[in-house]
Amino acid sequence: MSNRIEISPTTRHEGHAKLILEVDDEGIVSKAYYLNTTPVRGFETMLKGKPAEFAPIAVMRICGICQTTHGIASCEAIENAIDCEVPEDGLLLRELVGIGNRLHSHPLHHLLTVDDFLKPDETELRIELIKLIQRMRKVGQLIVDIVGGEGIHPPNIVIGGMRTNITERAKSKIYYALRQYEKDANELYEKYTWLIERFLDEIGIPDLGAHEYPYIASHTTYGDRYAINWNDVTEIPAQRYYDDEEAKHTTTVQIPLYGGVPAEGGPRARMVRFGSFREGGSAMDINIARAQENLGATYRAFEILDELDLNGKTRAEVVYKDGFGIGVHEAPRATNTHMAEVGKDGRIKSYRIIAASTWNFPIVEKAIEGYPQQYAEVIMRAYDI
Amino acid sequence: MVKVAHVQLCSCCGCLVSLADTYEKLLDVLNSIELVYCQTLADAREIPECDIALVEGSVCLDDHHSLEVAQEVRKKAKIVVALGACAATGGVTRYSKGNQLSKPVHSSFSPLTEVIKVDLAIPGCPPSPEAIVDVITAALNGDMEYLHPFAELAENGSEACGCDVIYKVVNKSLCMGCGTCAAACPTRAIEMEDGRPNIIKELCIKCGACSVQCPRIRFPELIEKIE
Amino acid sequence: MDPFGTYKKVVSARSTLKEVLKKAQDGGIVSTAFIYGLENNLLDGVIVADNAGEFRAIPKVATTPEEVLEAAGTKYTVCPNVSVLKSAVREYGCEKIGVVGTPCQVRAVRKLMKYPIGFRHIPDKISLIIGIFCMENFPYYGLKLIVEEHCGVKMEDVVKLDIGKGKFWVYTKWGETKAVKLKETHPYEQIACHVCTDYTAELADISTGSVGSPDGWSTVFIRTTKGEEIFNKMVEDGYLEVKPIEEVKPGLGLVEKLALTKKEKNLKEIEHRKELGLPVPY
Numbered sequence A: 001m002s003n004r005i006e007i008s009p010t011t012r013h014e015g016h017a018k019l020i021l022e023v024d025d026e027g028i029v030s031k032a033y034y035l036n037t038t039p040v041r042g043f044e045t046m047l048k049g050k051p052a053e054f055a056p057i058a059v060m061r062i063c064g065i066c067q068t069t070h071g072i073a074s075c076e077a078i079e080n081a082i083d084c085e086v087p088e089d090g091l092l093l094r095e096l097v098g099i100g101n102r103l104h105s106h107p108l109h110h111l112l113t114v115d116d117f118l119k120p121d122e123t124e125l126r127i128e129l130i131k132l133i134q135r136m137r138k139v140g141q142l143i144v145d146i147v148g149g150e151g152i153h154p155p156n157i158v159i160g161g162m163r164t165n166i167t168e169r170a171k172s173k174i175y176y177a178l179r180q181y182e183k184d185a186n187e188l189y190e191k192y193t194w195l196i197e198r199f200l201d202e203i204g205i206p207d208l209g210a211h212e213y214p215y216i217a218s219h220t221t222y223g224d225r226y227a228i229n230w231n232d233v234t235e236i237p238a239q240r241y242y243d244d245e246e247a248k249h250t251t252t253v254q255i256p257l258y259g260g261v262p263a264e265g266g267p268r269a270r271m272v273r274f275g276s277f278r279e280g281g282s283a284m285d286i287n288i289a290r291a292q293e294n295l296g297a298t299y300r301a302f303e304i305l306d307e308l309d310l311n312g313k314t315r316a317e318v319v320y321k322d323g324f325g326i327g328v329h330e331a332p333r334a335t336n337t338h339m340a341e342v343g344k345d346g347r348i349k350s351y352r353i354i355a356a357s358t359w360n361f362p363i364v365e366k367a368i369e370g371y372p373q374q375y376a377e378v379i380m381r382a383y384d385i
Numbered sequence B: 001m002v003k004v005a006h007v008q009l010c011s012c013c014g015c016l017v018s019l020a021d022t023y024e025k026l027l028d029v030l031n032s033i034e035l036v037y038c039q040t041l042a043d044a045r046e047i048p049e050c051d052i053a054l055v056e057g058s059v060c061l062d063d064h065h066s067l068e069v070a071q072e073v074r075k076k077a078k079i080v081v082a083l084g085a086c087a088a089t090g091g092v093t094r095y096s097k098g099n100q101l102s103k104p105v106h107s108s109f110s111p112l113t114e115v116i117k118v119d120l121a122i123p124g125c126p127p128s129p130e131a132i133v134d135v136i137t138a139a140l141n142g143d144m145e146y147l148h149p150f151a152e153l154a155e156n157g158s159e160a161c162g163c164d165v166i167y168k169v170v171n172k173s174l175c176m177g178c179g180t181c182a183a184a185c186p187t188r189a190i191e192m193e194d195g196r197p198n199i200i201k202e203l204c205i206k207c208g209a210c211s212v213q214c215p216r217i218r219f220p221e222l223i224e225k226i227e
Numbered sequence C: 001m002d003p004f005g006t007y008k009k010v011v012s013a014r015s016t017l018k019e020v021l022k023k024a025q026d027g028g029i030v031s032t033a034f035i036y037g038l039e040n041n042l043l044d045g046v047i048v049a050d051n052a053g054e055f056r057a058i059p060k061v062a063t064t065p066e067e068v069l070e071a072a073g074t075k076y077t078v079c080p081n082v083s084v085l086k087s088a089v090r091e092y093g094c095e096k097i098g099v100v101g102t103p104c105q106v107r108a109v110r111k112l113m114k115y116p117i118g119f120r121h122i123p124d125k126i127s128l129i130i131g132i133f134c135m136e137n138f139p140y141y142g143l144k145l146i147v148e149e150h151c152g153v154k155m156e157d158v159v160k161l162d163i164g165k166g167k168f169w170v171y172t173k174w175g176e177t178k179a180v181k182l183k184e185t186h187p188y189e190q191i192a193c194h195v196c197t198d199y200t201a202e203l204a205d206i207s208t209g210s211v212g213s214p215d216g217w218s219t220v221f222i223r224t225t226k227g228e229e230i231f232n233k234m235v236e237d238g239y240l241e242v243k244p245i246e247e248v249k250p251g252l253g254l255v256e257k258l259a260l261t262k263k264e265k266n267l268k269e270i271e272h273r274k275e276l277g278l279p280v281p282y
């Protein structure tokens, strides 16, 4: 006998979604459906016929948390389509603005998950963590504000590179802010790991949310279209992926597959692929990987500041021609892919987006299956949908 | 304490992130109110009766759930605030037209201000953290004088565009070339040429920031009190 | 009618910095305040109107005294200073910004501080607002016609422009001075100026202009605590000489007369526009 339960809406994440769980008599989930219910604003069709410059501006507004990654992926796709080479300093600044976004987005997600691991009476620790997280977010957002022009929906990310370079003063401001961030990120990592270890220990399920599916990642801090074999990537409608009628008709996302199966993207995927992070462990490992990535990103940001030429050119001439291009950027939550077909009149002919979080929708389901029902949302949240 | 709800309709969540960009002051803000609903930050799953609802996003008229939530908010909240461009003026969702997988029928998005009666509208994509806090604070203090421009926008400000500063200011011999509209524009769709705004209309996302910021359309008297 | 808006103190003053006096329009109050602010870490960036050649004005974020000096002197044409306010905070990374502007620009800045809808993280970074007196402004080609057609001077030869004693003055690099009656310049005024009733930048921290003080000196209104602090420090540190306004000629009476003239004339224009059914700022 299995019970069908619905958690709707799921909480502490961006957008609208619900969980439908089939639960056996022991309370173990035998089948999970994680269904996005956010209406489709239709950014792909919105862009058809529009001037290419509008694309990054529009698609950033897909997500107010990781706008930067959509802006970057969009520009990369269009530049790829028209063979436009971004000057080195433009590329460095672009990577930096993406890192700034990660340095805010990751901590924000720690903020959303922290209540899963704290005990109700740990109010002081909670406040301490919120303060720490907000201090970190402030640094991330400072970088996006300075380099991107606005902390939310940065308009300096433009086709051809970046709208402007930054000043020496701005650079030093970022440097000293990052020094503080480095300290805070270490503290957060320690506290967070401790909380998660304690949590897993207490519930007695060390592998909570483990799954056996592959990982997808293209780069540690930026994005690389050549690191992924695009012939292996398909996206199928929910109608074909699910056998459950409700799931088919409810979810508003398509299902991306890598080599025919779902694949996990995000912090753990990146650290498995480009480091020696443990594979196949508990989904809580993703929370730890996320906290670790804060540090990796910080160190890369220091390097970028060293490499950056403040007088360097940041934007290439943009000459349109007919073409198709792929733009890839590692969003905080997974690999973000935009594909653009551009005409020589500078307009978009067609546009496709495999938004980062869609990779993890089917993975969340796999990760929830086989574990007690009461942890379904905790597992889901580890994915930062 | 004043009960506040944050409700997200069809939007990117950027307006809530903007509120969170008060950084260390966020805790003060949250301590001065009772946050009774905010799906992104807390576990409450149903919108309760509340004093103020901050609603982010436009309404998808082709999605019954979206419409129901909009109507429910109106029933539950004493003051409904359209938070940010999508809710106040439609913003980027003005360009949505449907025919996209996996919900090809989701084609009509209207700002909240055109679907239910809204009390206050804050344009901007997103509105600044400072502006959001100022509006919340004024609402907590019942400072209707401060809020008046936002009430006006809720009433009849839903159709925003970069063209507004042309129609209402430049064309009316009111533009003196301060450049405020250009600095306000979140997409940099305005450049100053010959001391007047030039609107690069392909980059405009209809957020309303330029016109709301122009001192030659609206200049509330309270600004004159400088100390 | 209140001619000046609120203020704490009004004086006549002049810079003691030689390099400023050489380039400044009047007493060099604006440039001196900005240089003082930058040198003493009270400011880390200031927004000024640079001369883009032939008295074309473009807004600039200046972060050094040299850059402030380069931009000294009045350009009698529209310069959208507020348009670069955001980049001062963003790519320039400034946190303590000084802004100079005409009364209308000062009002724009005050509005965006009170209603910062499109000005994320900006209001608390504006440290000093200096307003300059203003009767009217000119579109660039209006200015050019005044200079070239009425005064007969080629724009490229101009080193200084000034308004005073009822005349519009042009100084050339060949040492010549030409002047025409202000009346001749009226047809070239920016029409949007005719709904403006603020002569002395009533919402600034400090406002200054030439009128009321002797040549080479400026009339200075200190309006806010912020303005008072920096002004007093400048005087203490010897950057400014100060005289009581009562002791100088022509004195405050003339400022009052001009301020009221502007208010009366333009309030009439506002009424007229209302009668025509045209909008006015409210």
Ligand SMILES: Cc1cc2nc3c(=O)[nH]c(=O)nc-3n(C[C@H](O)[C@H](O)[C@H](O)COP(=O)(O)OP(=O)(O)OC[C@H]3O[C@@H](n4cnc5c(N)ncnc54)[C@H](O)[C@@H]3O)c2cc1C
Binding pocket: C023, C024, C025, C026, C027, C028, C029, C030, C031, C032, C048, C049, C050, C057, C071, C072, C073, C074, C075, C076, C077, C078, C079, C081, C100, C101, C102, C132, C133, C134, C135, C136, C137, C138, C163, C208, C209, C210, C211, C218
């Ligand atoms: C259009 C206009 C009309 C004016 N009308 C009057 C008047 O009727 N009566 C009067 O007493 N004074 C008037 N002034 C002010 C006067 O000309 C001087 O600017 C003022 O006295 C400051 O002199 P200073 O020596 O202290 O400044 P300086 O040290 O020379 O510095 C002047 C500052 O103003 C900035 N500036 C120059 N032009 C502009 C501009 N167009 N817009 C914004 N900022 C600018 C410069 O970049 C510089 O930083 C007017 C100024 C302008 C721009």
Ligand code: SF4
Binding pocket: B160, B161, B162, B163, B184, B185, B186, B187, B188, B189, B190, B199, B203, B204, B205, B206, B207, B208, B209, B210, B211
């Ligand atoms: S021009 Fe800019 S500020 Fe004005 S409505 Fe368009 S996007 Fe918004």
Ligand code: SF4
Binding pocket: B165, B169, B170, B174, B175, B176, B177, B178, B179, B180, B181, B182, B195, B196, B197, B213, B214, B215, B216
């Ligand atoms: S904000 Fe200033 S420049 Fe823009 S339209 Fe209004 S008056 Fe003109």
Ligand code: SF4
Binding pocket: B176, C102, C103, C104, C105, C134, C135, C136, C137, C190, C192, C193, C194, C196, C197, C198
């Ligand atoms: S008269 Fe008023 S509107 Fe015209 S430039 Fe001077 S301050 Fe601005």
